[in-house]
Amino acid sequence: MHITNAQNDIESILFSETQLRSRVAELGAQLTAEYADKHPIVVCILKGASFFYADLCRMMQCHISMDFIAVSSYGAGSQSSGVVRILKDLDTSITGRHVIIVEDIIDSGLTLKHLRELLSARKPASIKTVCLLDKHERHDPHIAADLCGFRIPDAFVVGYGLDYAGYYRNLPYIGVLKRAAYA
Numbered sequence: 001m002h003i004t005n006a007q008n009d010i011e012s013i014l015f016s017e018t019q020l021r022s023r024v025a026e027l028g029a030q031l032t033a034e035y036a037d038k039h040p041i042v043v044c045i046l047k048g049a050s051f052f053y054a055d056l057c058r059m060m061q062c063h064i065s066m067d068f069i070a071v072s073s074y075g076a077g078s079q080s081s082g083v084v085r086i087l088k089d090l091d092t093s094i095t096g097r098h099v100i101i102v103e104d105i106i107d108s109g110l111t112l113k114h115l116r117e118l119l120s121a122r123k124p125a126s127i128k129t130v131c132l133l134d135k136h137e138r139h140d141p142h143i144a145a146d147l148c149g150f151r152i153p154d155a156f157v158v159g160y161g162l163d164y165a166g167y168y169r170n171l172p173y174i175g176v177l178k179r180a181a182y183a
C-alpha cells in the first residue's frame with residue numbers, strides 16, 4: 001500500500017503533526033519534573049504506542065530505562081475482553097522500580113486496567129499510566145489513564161502508530177478513517 005493511497009482513506013485529520021509534537025512536549029516536561037530523580041522504566045505497549053513512545057521518551061530530560069511489552073486481547077470480535085495475553089514480556093525486572101506504562105488509545109479501558117494489574121503484581125515502587133488518546137465517552141471514568149494527551153469522540157482513528165488491520169500506522173498525524181475503508 002502506498003502512503004498516498006493511505007491518505008485517501010482519511011476522512012479528516014484530528015491532530016496534525018504540529019499538534020502532536022506540542023502536546024507530547026508538554027507531557028514530556030510534566031514527566032521530567034515528576035521523575036527527575038526516580039530513574040523510571042518507561043514501558044511501551046507494542047505496536048500502537050511506538051511513535052508516541054519514541055517521541056515522549058525523547059522529550060523526557062531525565063534518566064530513564066526503556067522496555068517493551070506486546071499483548072493481545074483474549075476473545076473474539078472487535079470488542080476488547082480486557083483479559084490480556086502477553087505475547088512479548090518485558091526484558092527487565094520492574095520490582096522496586098518506578099514504572100510508566102505508555103499506551104496509544106483507551107477505548108473500553110480494559111486492556112490498560114488489566115495490564116496495570118498484571119504489572120502491579122510484580123511489586124514496582126509505583127505505576128503511572130499514560131495514554132495519547134482517550135475515548136472518554138466509552139468507558140467508566142474510574143479506569144482512565146493517569147495522564148492523557150487528548151480526549152477524543154467515539155470514532156475509529158489511525159496514524160501515528162495506530163492501525164486498522166495492520167495498515168495506516170505510518171501516517172504522521174491522527175486521522176479518522178473513512179467508513180468505506182473498513183466497510
Ligand code: IMP
Pocket residue numbers: 048079080082103104105106107108109110111112155156157158162163164
Ligand atoms: P480497550 O481495551 O477497549 O481500551 O482497547 C484498547 C486497544 O484497542 C488499543 O490499544 C488499540 O490497539 C485498540 N483501539 C481502540 N480504539 C482504536 C482506534 O480508534 N483505532 C485503532 N486502534 C484502536
